[in-house]
Structure formats: structure tokens, C-alpha cells
Amino acid sequence: MVGLATVFGAGGGTSSYAEAEDTDVIVLWGSNARDAHPIFFHHVLAGVRNGATLFVVDPRRSSTAQFADVWLGLHVGTDVALSNTIAREIVHADLVNTAFVDRATTGFAEYAASVEEWTLERGAAVTGVPAEAIRELAHAFARADRAQVCWTLGITEHHNGVDNVLALINLALLCGHVGRWGSGLSPLRGQNNVQGGGDMGALPNKLPGFQDIIDDEARARFEAVWGVEVPAHNGWHLTQMFEAMGRGDLRALFVIGENPAQSEADGQHAGELLGALDHLVVQDIFLTKTAQLADVVLPGSASWCESNGTVTNSERRVQLVRKALDPPGDAHDDIEILLDLARHLGHDWDYGPAEERSERIWDELRSLSPMHAGMTYRRLEELGGIQWPCYLEDRIEPSYLHGRLWADDPADRGRLAPFSVVVDDPPVDRLDDDFPLRLTTGRHLDSFNTGVQTAGYRSPNRRGETVDVSPEDAGRLGIADGDVVRISSRRGEVRAPARVDTALRPGLVFMTMHFPDEVDTNVLTIEATDPKSGTAEFKATAVRIDTLDTLDPSWT
Ligand SMILES: Nc1nc2c(c(=O)[nH]1)N[C@H]1C(S)=C(S)[C@@H](COP(=O)(O)OP(=O)(O)OC[C@H]3O[C@@H](n4cnc5c(=O)[nH]c(N)nc54)[C@H](O)[C@@H]3O)O[C@H]1N2
Numbered sequence: 001m002v003g004l005a006t007v008f009g010a011g012g013g014t015s016s017y018a019e020a021e022d023t024d025v026i027v028l029w030g031s032n033a034r035d036a037h038p039i040f041f042h043h044v045l046a047g048v049r050n051g052a053t054l055f056v057v058d059p060r061r062s063s064t065a066q067f068a069d070v071w072l073g074l075h076v077g078t079d080v081a082l083s084n085t086i087a088r089e090i091v092h093a094d095l096v097n098t099a100f101v102d103r104a105t106t107g108f109a110e111y112a113a114s115v116e117e118w119t120l121e122r123g124a125a126v127t128g129v130p131a132e133a134i135r136e137l138a139h140a141f142a143r144a145d146r147a148q149v150c151w152t153l154g155i156t157e158h159h160n161g162v163d164n165v166l167a168l169i170n171l172a173l174l175c176g177h178v179g180r181w182g183s184g185l186s187p188l189r190g191q192n193n194v195q196g197g198g199d200m201g202a203l204p205n206k207l208p209g210f211q212d213i214i215d216d217e218a219r220a221r222f223e224a225v226w227g228v229e230v231p232a233h234n235g236w237h238l239t240q241m242f243e244a245m246g247r248g249d250l251r252a253l254f255v256i257g258e259n260p261a262q263s264e265a266d267g268q269h270a271g272e273l274l275g276a277l278d279h280l281v282v283q284d285i286f287l288t289k290t291a292q293l294a295d296v297v298l299p300g301s302a303s304w305c306e307s308n309g310t311v312t313n314s315e316r317r318v319q320l321v322r323k324a325l326d327p328p329g330d331a332h333d334d335i336e337i338l339l340d341l342a343r344h345l346g347h348d349w350d351y352g353p354a355e356e357r358s359e360r361i362w363d364e365l366r367s368l369s370p371m372h373a374g375m376t377y378r379r380l381e382e383l384g385g386i387q388w389p390c391y392l393e394d395r396i397e398p399s400y401l402h403g404r405l406w407a408d409d410p411a412d413r414g415r416l417a418p419f420s421v422v423v424d425d426p427p428v429d430r431l432d433d434d435f436p437l438r439l440t441t442g443r444h445l446d447s448f449n450t451g452v453q454t455a456g457y458r459s460p461n462r463r464g465e466t467v468d469v470s471p472e473d474a475g476r477l478g479i480a481d482g483d484v485v486r487i488s489s490r491r492g493e494v495r496a497p498a499r500v501d502t503a504l505r506p507g508l509v510f511m512t513m514h515f516p517d518e519v520d521t522n523v524l525t526i527e528a529t530d531p532k533s534g535t536a537e538f539k540a541t542a543v544r545i546d547t548l549d550t551l552d553p554s555w556t
């Protein structure tokens with residue numbers, strides 16, 4: 001979001017899912033889409049069947065990488081180095097799309113000079129990817145008529161995540177792969193509606209429709225409709241909130257639909273901070289670990305299939321969700337609980353009878369957020385979903401963003417896209433003799449995040465937590481499949497059964513975050529955070545693995 005907003009002014013993926021089916025090269029970079037974005041991955045596979053070449057850049061030979069034409073198995077945290085090496089190769093092979101670079105970008109000369117040191121040899125030495133594979137990606141990407149780069153947490157969950165994103169945007173600018181059908185840059189979003197949450201202003205510096213909270217005119221429009229004064233300064237993002245808790249500046253917290261006691265990095269510390277708050281309120285559909293620390297739990301929220309509303313996916317498509325089931329017992333829509341709370345605080349938000357509320361709230365949004373203005377409920381229903389921006393009720397905009405950059409008349413191009421000089425910066429948690437292995441964490445197809453909705457009895461067929469190790473490391477450490485081992489980092493230790501996995505290269509180990517009640521992976525991870533985005537470096541922890549002489553009786 002931050003990287004895209006910096007370069008293009010809008011924090012959304014630039015292309016649509018359908019375009020993945022109509023392109024020449026797809027690069028999935030730090031994204032295990034086969035497990036984490038299976039619907040999008042179907043479009044990717046359709047693209048491959050239609051002739052696209054698939055590159056996967058991931059330290060693991062993930063289930064996604066197994067479908068790739070070329071897998072680039074880089075060392076964790078060397079993405080900037082790899083991108084800069086690809087860029088230099090494109091420049092030296094004379095494959096830069098100069099027509100696009102000249103008309104639509106700024107800062108090319110400085111950028112080209114900055115990547116000059118990244119020869120194929122140096123890039124291969126730093127990233128661990130064979131020079132030939134780097135060269136192949138560079139040439140295929142630059143020669144392609146249309147190409148897409150899609151990324152996820154392998155890129156963003158680093159202390160330099162924004163730089164990683166900028167490094168990928170640089171490649172698209174270099175080759176003109178943005179602002180046209182079939183080409184684009186797509187961050188695949190996490191939850192079904194995380195894009196929608198941001199679009200609605202659930203960000204510390206934005207009002208709905210990405211309008212700046214520090215913009216006086218924008219604030220005045222909202223104040224007129226909302227009838228309250230909107231604070232004129234940016235708020236804190238999640239990591240800053242935890243820092244403020246540590247300093248004692250944040251004393252009360254209201255958590256809706258999140259389980260930070262188990263999803264935050266350096267979990268033990270996070271739990272202590274949550275437990276020490278003066279007042280913690282949790283609104284959730286389950287009694288989570290975080291809820292167990294709360295002073296007040298607002299239980300009985302209705303789940304998504306028990307309420308009306310919209311969700312917005314990674315291609316910026318807003319879709320209607322219709323209530324399919326009655327909520328159990330006394331459960332209420334999240335919005336009903338919020339309306340009640342507002343009433344107790346002296347504000348009567350009048351959105352009419354229950355069955356009309358979601359549409360009337362949406363119409364209020366449309367009146368305040370130009371990029372949603374043309375999306376009536378009736379159109380959303382008729383068209384089965386509409387991508388933003390949609391300014392007018394009688395028009396649909398192109399499915400890709402930033403077509404203006406190709407305009408012949410400079411006056412129509414708007415703000416040009418700047419290249420960004422980005423510098424290789426290895427993970428904060430350094431490897432040494434005590435902690436010689438690189439742990440990266442991620443997901444399985446059959447589980448979801450902290451497991452609240454999928455672990456235990458709720459989904460008995462799940463795979464369970466393991467620490468995945470390469471055959472080489474397993475041999476060296478004398479570990480066999482299923483042996484329970486101890487994994488320690490500079491912050492804590494956990495025990496988990498080992499799983500020998502040929503997808504891993506020597507030195508790399510993998511765990512999920514799905515089973516924190518049994519194996520609390522985030523006890524190990526580091527709080528190091530990208531100051532620009534607030535995202536923690538979940539993807540790079542230094543660990544040691546010790547075999548246990550006897551099966552520890554405390555292990556269950
Ligand atoms: N089944 C399932 N689907 C999900 C979720 C779930 O829990 N389960 N969660 C949802 C959420 S909230 C999110 S945010 C998305 C996340 O979706 P993804 O980001 O695709 O999932 P992850 O498994 O966290 O990480 C992706 C890959 O990053 C790789 N990686 C690690 N370090 C690096 C690195 O330094 N460089 C590169 N290039 N790659 C690296 C890992 O090996 C991993 O394969 O998934 C969403 N979808």
C-alpha cells in the first residue's frame with residue numbers, strides 16, 4: 001500500500017484477475033498463492049495454460065513454486081539485491097522500454113547508476129540464485145509484451161518491506177508493465193476484506209476513499225455529514241500502538257476481529273503489554289487468547305455469512321455479501337454493537353430499520369468517497385461486483401489503473417511515476433554461531449492465521465504445526481520426521497515436531513502461525529518493524545534447533 005501510494009498516488013493493485021489469464025509473463029514474488037490465494041491462483045493457472053511463463057521467487061520451493069517454469073530460490077531478505085541485479089541486466093542488455101521511461105517516469109538516470117554495482121555475479125553470490133536464472137527472468141520480463149508482478153508477505157513482512165515493494169515497482173517501470181491491459185503490479189491482500197477495510201478509512205492517516213486526515217477540506221466534508229469533529233492529526237498504526245503501550249502512553253484498547261495476543265511478533269512481550277492495559281475491550285465471534293486478557297468482551301458478533309454488507313478483494317472489486325444464515329442466540333451484527341455503543345456515548349446514528357441499514361451506510365460512504373460514488377447496491381447486485389474507482393452511476397472505468405501514464409499529451413499524464421533508489425539491507429535478526437538457522441514463517445492451505453477459526457475441533461483434518469527442515473540439516477542434526485525438537489531464538493523457545501521437507505534448502509526452516517495454543521511461533525519472531533508501513537519482520541528470525549534426548553512429557 002505504502003509503496004504503491006508513494007509511486008502512483010493510489011494504494012491498490014493496478015490490474016484485475018482476468019488480466020492474469022491474458023498476459024505473457026507472471027512473476028509471483030514472495031507469494032505462496034497456491035495455498036494462500038487459491039482463487040487468484042486459478043486465474044494464474046489459466047494464464048499459464050494460455051501460454052504465459054510463470055516465475056516464482058521464494059526461498060522455499062513452495063507448493064506454488066512447484067507449478068513454475070522457473071523457480072528462483074533466493075536467500076531470505078535478499079529481494080532488493082535480486083531486483084537490482086535484474087534491473088542492471090535489463091539496462092545492460094538494452095531492453096529498457098525507453099518510450100515508457102521517457103514519457104511516464106522520473107529519476108531513471110540516478111536509479112540506473114544505483115544498480116550498476118549489481119552484476120549477475122554479485123547478485124548470484126548475494127541472493128544464492130544462479131546467474132542464469134536471474135538472467136532468464138530479466139530477459140523474459142523485459143521482452144514480454146505484457147507482464148505482471150504479484151507479491152505478498154515474502155516481500156512486505158520485512159523491516160525494509162516498503163523498499164522491497166519499491167524495488168518491484170522499479171522493474172515494472174523499467175519495462176512499461178503498468179497502465180495497460182495484461183500488465184500490472186498486484187499486492188495480493190490478506191483477508192477477504194482487508195482492501196475494503198483500508199478503503200473505508202481503517203488506516204491511521206486516511207478517511208474513507210484514501211482522503212488524507214490532515215487535509216482540512218476533506219475533514220470538513222466528513223464533519224458536515226458526521227456531525228462531529230474529526231481529529232486533525234494522524235493516528236498510530238498497530239506497531240506504534242504497541243510501542244505506545246510500552247511507554248504507557250496508550251492505556252485503553254478496543255479490538256474488533258483481531259487476535260494480537262497471538263499474531264504480534266515477540267508474542268510474549270505483546271501479551272504482557274495487552275495484559276497491563278487499564279482497559280481492554282474485545283469484540284469477536286470466539287473467545288480468543290486476546291479476549292481472555294480483556295476487561296470487557298463483547299461476544300456474539302455475527303459472522304460474515306450472518307450479516308449484510310460489502311467486501312473488497314485484491315483487484316479492488318467491491319462485492320455484496322447477503323445474509324445467508326440467522327446469527328446464533330443473541331449474536332448481533334458488528335454494526336449493531338457499534339450503533340449501541342454510539343447510543344451509550346450520546347450519539348443516535350440513524351440508519352433506519354435493520355434491513356435497510358447496510359445500504360444506507362453504504363450510500364453515506366458513496367456521498368463522501370468519490371471513488372465509490374457510482375456503486376449503488378443495485379449496480380453491485382446487477383453486475384456482481386464493481387472495481388474502484390467508479391465515479392459515476394452510468395460508467396465503468398478500465399479494470400487497470402494508471403492508463404494515464406501512456407497518454408500522448410503530457411498534460412493528460414498527471415503526476416509521473418518516480419523510480420526509487422533502493423539499497424540491499426539484510427534482516428535485523430542476524431545469524432551467528434548460537435542462532436545459525438534462518439526461520440521464515442507462513443501459511444498452510446488448510447488453516448487460517450492464528451487458528452481461531454480453523455484449529456482444534458473446528459477443523460480436525462488440518463496438518464498441525466511442524467518445524468520444516470531441509471534433508472541436509474536434518475541429517476546433520478540427527479533429526480527424523482516426527483521427532484520433537486526445541487526451536488530457540490533470541491527472545492524465547494518452543495517445541496514442535498520436525499518435518500523433513502525437500503522444499504527447503506540447507507540453513508532455512510519454516511513454521512506456521514496457525515496453532516499458537518500448541519506451538520506459539522510468535523514467541524520466536526522479532527519485533528523489528530518497517531517504520532514506513534508498520535509491518536514486522538515475521539519472515540526472518542535467527543534460530544537454533546536442538547534435539548531433545550527424550551520426549552518431553554510436557555509435550556502434548
Ligand atoms: N489458507 C490460507 N490462506 C490465507 C491465509 C491463511 O492463514 N491460510 N492468510 C491470509 C493472509 S492474512 C495473508 S496476509 C495472505 C498471505 O499470503 P502469502 O504471503 O502468500 O503467505 P505466506 O505463507 O505468509 O508467505 C508467502 C511466502 O513468502 C516466502 N518468503 C519468506 N521469506 C521471503 C523472502 O525473504 N523473500 C521472498 N521473496 N519470499 C519469502 C515464504 O517462503 C512463503 O512461501 O494469505 C491469506 N490467505
Ligand SMILES: Nc1nc2c(c(=O)[nH]1)N[C@H]1C(S)=C(S)[C@@H](COP(=O)(O)OP(=O)(O)OC[C@H]3O[C@@H](n4cnc5c(=O)[nH]c(N)nc54)[C@H](O)[C@@H]3O)O[C@H]1N2
Pocket residue numbers: 153157190191256257258259260262263264265283284285286288301302303304334441442448449450451452453512513521522525538
Ligand atoms: N509469525 C507470523 N505472524 C504473523 C504473520 C506471519 O506471516 N507470521 N502474519 C501476520 C498477518 S499478515 C496477519 S493479517 C495477522 C493476522 O492476525 P489476526 O488478525 O490477529 O489473526 P486471525 O486469526 O485472523 O484473527 C481474526 C479474528 O477475527 C475474528 N472474526 C472473524 N470474523 C469476525 C466477525 O465477523 N466479527 C468479529 N468481531 N470478529 C470476527 C476471528 O474469530 C479471529 O479471532 O498475523 C500476523 N502475524
Ligand SMILES: [Mo]
Pocket residue numbers: 190191
Ligand atoms: Mo495478513
